[in-house]
Amino acid sequence: MFSTLKTIARTALVMAGFAASTAMAQTAICYNCPPEWADWGSQLRAIKARTGVTVPPDNKNSGQSLAQLVAEKASPVADVTYLGVTFGIQARKEGVVTPFKPAAWNDIPAGLKDPDGHWFTIHSGTLGFMVNVDALKGKPIPRSWADLLKPEYKGLVGYLDPASAFVGYVGAVAVNQARGGTMDNFGPAIDYFKALMKNEPIVPKQTSYARVLSGEIAILLDYDFNAYRAKYKDKANVEFVIPAEGSLVVPYVMSLVNKGPNAANGRKVLDFVLSDEGQAIWANAYLRPVRASAIPKEVQSRFLPASDYARAKTADYGKMAEVQKAFSDRYLKEVQ
DSSP: OHHHHHHHHHHHHHHHHHHHHHHHHTBOOEESBOTTSTTHHHHHHHHHHHHOOBOOOBOOOHHHHHHHHHHTTTSOOOSEEEEEHHHHHHHHHHTOEEOOOOTTGGGSOGGGBOTTSSOEEEEEEEEEEEEETGGGTTOOOOOSTGGGGSGGGTTTEEOOOTTTOHHHHHHHHHHHHHTTOBTTBOHHHHHHHHHHGGGOOBOOSSOOHHHHHTTSSSEEEEEHHHHHIIIIISOOOEEEEOOTTOEEEEEEEEEEETTOTTHHHHHHHHHHHTSHHHHHHHHHTTOEESOGGGSOHHHHTTSOOHHHHTTEEOOOHHHHHHTHHHHHHHHHHHTO
């Protein structure tokens, strides 16, 4: 009897081990794939349906993901990761990601990928003005950075604190670039924020999507995908404006984790998110997929014309990451 029980127990352990290894063989771990952000929920379901690979949702942010990748460097847990571009650059420096050029590599513009494949853009956001038209109460929709300095917009403009929020820093880089500054000279941005202070802007530290929809903030420096979400999903009277002087494209990137336990599955995931179907999912979430040719015609009509997007430029994202703290320190000293 005891021998029989031992045999049953041993068989159960073997079967459990087989089931676990089979599940692992069909799984890829992604750091920072939150289902409520950028419609990762639909993307993860599509990956499972088309590739057979299960990717569990993960609610880390970019900073948390990078920190965990570094902590686990000797024994990686993740297979792929999704990061804001500056964190992708840092991930390469830390040696926690490895080169991989997915199937659609040649469709990704040179400025939106690491030349060796350590990271590459899957979609992007463009910084501009998210405008609640009703909250303007008859005032014209602003069309330029200069417009926001006009007295008629006093108390109506908001931007996230550029010393603590990444989108706030993106706004600072965008206005600095548009007004003739460089990564080595943030004088134009500092001068702009000083001038904007006369209009008593609202400067929260956290995302303010709901405050725009409610009309508390009429004009917010934010990404296009939030404005389109407000307009098309939440049916708000919201418009998105890329300022006349220019703006900034901010990539979100993915990478293959160095020595990840399920690298083959990770590669399948990265190939899929850049496929026509994967890219269309981003487009339907109002993000701008990196492969413009993959945007369905009915989705393309929701975005501003290509002529407007031509005013939004890329940047030296490595330099942008390098000088962020210095800018933040200067902003806190001279503006706030």
